[in-house]
Amino acid sequence: MNYWLKSILSVILIGFGAINFYTMYELLGRSPEKPRRFFPEALKNFHRYSGYFFILIFAVISFFCLMGVVNDPFDFSPRGIVHALLALTIPILLASKLLAVKFYRGFYAEAAGLGKSAFALSLLLFAVSGGYYFLLMYPQGITGTLLVQNKCVRCHTLERVFSISKSKEGWEQTVARMADRVPGWISTIEKEQIIDYLVKTSSDLKEK
DSSP, X not given: OOXXXXXXXXXXXXXXXXXXXXXXXXXXXXXXXXXXXXXXXXXXXXHHHHHHHHHHHHHHHXXXXXXXXXXXXXXXXXXXHHHHHHHHHHHHHHHHHHHHHHTOGGGGGGHHHHHHHHHHHHHHHHHHTHHHHHHHHSSHHHHHHHHHHHHGGGTSOHHHHHTOOOOHHHHHHHHHHHHHHSTTSSOHHHHHHHHHHHHHHHHHHHHO
């Protein structure tokens, strides 16, 4: 599963989380003096099923992220560590909420707090994953230049980078080899962005 698809699924995940968040406030937070905008039973069902979809999409994204970790070394950057901690914490909160609602009714009063915490952490998780990817991809030219300037000069000068013209396959091999020299220095997303930028730069060199 590529980063675009995971990022789009993350947006859908946040959408279902927002629906769940809003319906929870409508059900539990509206004062008795103010009339409800919707039928309570319909809201409960809407809240329940949006929650199920949230869990399903989160599970799908988590599965493909785990597959990615198996096939690709883990990103030990601060962002990668925060991402991993959030991804491990959210399922615990969701499971605790489900247990409180379904089986351990003595903790029912804490279900709303657990739900709000899970949604808040989901927003933060999106910011450091899907949001980071969207930010990294646009604008491509500026981001590509900054990445090359910050990452590639660790081993050689920029003159060497910009004086070479290669195909996309050639840059993929070169960037992969450079990234393997210092594990964790260049993430998978950054590799894709650097390759795209260098391919465009090579095309410009050929035209000249």
